[in-house]
Every structure is written in C-alpha cells, then in structure tokens.
Amino acid sequence: MTSILIIESNTPDLLAKGKSGAAPFLRAFQGLAPELRIIVECPYAAPLAKDALDGIDGVVFSGSGVAWATDAEEAAPLRASMAQVFDAGRPVWGSCNGLQLAAVVLGGAVGASPNGMEIGLAKEIAPTEAGRLHPMMVGRHDGYCVPCVHRDEVQDLPDGAVLLAGNAHSPVQAMAYEAGGVDFWGVQYHPEMTALDVAGATGGRGVFGDGEDLTPYLKVADTDPGAAVRLGGQADSLVPAVRTRELANWLAHVRSRQG
Numbered sequence: 001m002t003s004i005l006i007i008e009s010n011t012p013d014l015l016a017k018g019k020s021g022a023a024p025f026l027r028a029f030q031g032l033a034p035e036l037r038i039i040v041e042c043p044y045a046a047p048l049a050k051d052a053l054d055g056i057d058g059v060v061f062s063g064s065g066v067a068w069a070t071d072a073e074e075a076a077p078l079r080a081s082m083a084q085v086f087d088a089g090r091p092v093w094g095s096c097n098g099l100q101l102a103a104v105v106l107g108g109a110v111g112a113s114p115n116g117m118e119i120g121l122a123k124e125i126a127p128t129e130a131g132r133l134h135p136m137m138v139g140r141h142d143g144y145c146v147p148c149v150h151r152d153e154v155q156d157l158p159d160g161a162v163l164l165a166g167n168a169h170s171p172v173q174a175m176a177y178e179a180g181g182v183d184f185w186g187v188q189y190h191p192e193m194t195a196l197d198v199a200g201a202t203g204g205r206g207v208f209g210d211g212e213d214l215t216p217y218l219k220v221a222d223t224d225p226g227a228a229v230r231l232g233g234q235a236d237s238l239v240p241a242v243r244t245r246e247l248a249n250w251l252a253h254v255r256s257r258q259g
Contacts, residue, residue, distance in 0.1 A: 001037050002255055004029065005056045007081055008042040009064035009097050015042070019201070021062025021097070028192040028244050033251055043081040053084075058091045058254035061098030063190060065201070069110055069152050070101040079105050086182045091254045093247070094186030096150050099175060102184050106158035106177055113153045118169045120198060120214050122148035122189040123232040125173050131164035134176060135253060136185045139245040140165070145233035146189040146243060147198045153188060174246075185253070191244050195221035195231070 008015070008022040022040045029036050039056070041048055053059070061082060068074045078097075082105045085092055094102050100110045123145050131137045154172035157163060165174035170188050177184040190198070199218035214231060221227035225235035236242050 001035065002033070002057050002251070002258065003037040003039070003055055004058050004060060004254070005053065006038060006040045006060045006062060007078070007085075007098075008040055009044075009062045009066075009078055009101075010042075011044040011066060012042065014065050019065050021064055021095075024190070024192040024194070024197055025060055025062060025095075028240075028247055029251075031240055032244060032248055036251075041081075043077040047077065048081045048084055053088045053090060056090060057258055058093065058250070059085045061092065061094040061101055061186075063095050063149075063193075064097035066097075069112075070097060071104045071110055075101070075104075086184070089181045089183065091183045091250070091257060092185070093250045094184065095190050095192060096148070096188060099172075099186035099188055100152055100154055102177065102186055103154040103156075103158055103161070103172075103175070106161065106182070106184075108154060108158035108161065109156035110152050111155045112151055113170055115169050117149070117151050118188075119149050120147070120218065121145040121195075121228075121231045121233045121237065122167060122169065122173060125165050125167045125189070127165045127174075128163050130162050131174060134162070134164050136176060136246055136249050137164055137174065138249050139242075143234075145228075145231075145237045146187075146191055147193045147195055147238070148189040149198055149201055150188060183257075185246070185250055187246055191246050194243075195219070195228070195238050 006022045126142045153170040160179045174187045195218045217227040
C-alpha cells in the first residue's frame with residue numbers, strides 16, 4: 001500500500017477557522033486512489049518527529065493562507081520540515097505555498113507578484129520545452145487552466161531547478177528539482193482544489209474578472225462547463241480527471257519508486 005504524508009501548511013488558528021490546505025488533497029486523493037494510506041502533520045503545531053517519514057512513500061506540502069511569505073521568520077517550521085523530507089530523499093509534491101517553500105529551501109527567491117493576486121483560474125498556462133517532456137506534465141497542453149489563489153510567486157528559480165510551465169501572470173507556474181537526492185515536483189496553482197474551494201477561500205474577487213465578483217461562477221463551475229468558460233477556462237477544465245492530472249502523474253511517479 002502506498003503511504004502519503006500531507007504537510008498541513010496552515011497554522012492551528014487558521015485550522016480552527018476551518019481553513020485547511022490538507023483537506024482538498026484528502027478529497028482529491030480519495031478520487032484518484034481511495035486505497036492510499038494518508039497521514040497529516042502540521043509543523044506549525046509541532047515539529048516532525050525523527051521517525052515521521054518511516055513507511056512514507058511520498059510527501060505533499062499543501063497551500064497556505066498565512067499572511068507571510070515562505071522566506072519569512074514565521075515560516076521557519078515549514079522550512080525545517082521540508083529540509084527534513086528532502087534529506088530523507090522522499091518524492092515531494094508542492095502546491096502554491098509548497099512550491100514557494102521549495103524554491104526558498106533550495107536557494108531561490110519568492111516575492112509578491114507585481115501583477116497582484118491571481119484568483120479563480122490560472123489561465124493560459126503553457127508548458128516549456130522541458131515541461132513537454134517531463135512526466136509531471138503528461139496530458140497538459142498550451143492554454144490549460146487550473147484553480148488558483150495566490151499573492152506570492154517564485155521570482156528566482158533555485159540553481160538546478162527546471163521550469164516546466166508559466167503564464168503571463170506568473171512565469172513560474174510549475175517547477176521540478178531532481179538533483180542531489182531531492183525529488184520535488186510543484187505548481188503555483190491548485191490541482192487539488194475545486195472552483196468551490198476557491199470561492200470559499202477568496203470571496204470570488206479576482207484579477208481575471210477585472211474586479212468583478214466571480215463567486216457565482218466559481219460556485220457552480222465544477223459541474224457547469226459554461227461557468228468554467230466564463231472564468232476563462234475550457235469547458236472541461238474543472239472536470240476532476242482533467243484538473244488533477246499533475247497529481248495523478250505524481251502518484252504514478254511515487255509508485256514507480258516503491259520497492
């Protein structure tokens with residue numbers, strides 16, 4: 001059985017308010033592979049134990065709603081947990097904050113996007129030449145769209161990182177780092193999140209609506225192809241099998257390394 005550790009990247013106070021980065025992954029993985037064994041840990045509540053990775057095949061770092069960037073002093077517990085996981089050589093996935101965290105831990109830099117927040121769907125994402133050949137991006141083509149909500153972005157890639165995809169808003173939308181025993185795949189967007197998740201997290205206002213309240217479209221876009229198109233995606237952008245492609249590819253990668 002494949003065992004996945006999800007690192008909850010929100011603080012206990014945010015969790016008490018119902019804001020969990022792990023919850024969308026639990027739901028997404030239930031749809032992709034219901035037989036998975038999944039454990040959730042929260043480094044903001046307690047450091048990872050030395051044996052936390054025993055029996056773990058892959059590790060996920062979730063998105064986060066904290067006010068600080070991944071290079072801030074407050075994010076030290078998360079950076080320490082990622083360094084521990086990298087040292088153990090486990091395959092790692094990162095969404096949004098998880099991608100930014102990896103960039104900082106591996107020597108890159110993050111900052112607030114000069115284009116403001118990207119909310120709703122990350123639109124018109126295009127794989128790079130390297131991305132077209134990378135197993136994480138199997139099934140993705142020019143112009144794909146995925147749920148997103150972020151203020152910060154990766155602004156300097158770590159040495160050795162491979163840029164896999166970008167768009168006009170954030171040039172680093174997907175990255176891999178596979179060197180020195182580190183096995184990391186990550187994206188700036190949220191393949192684990194539904195449009196309804198985004199609506200609950202943001203109130204629906206986004207740069208792609210020119211300030212328009214996108215909530216009505218986000219609330220129904222998971223099942224209404226017309227709403228997905230209104231948000232700037234393709235009709236099937238939010239169908240689970242399409243939306244979660246990178247996660248499915250990562251699970252296949254984790255399983256290929258077992259045993």
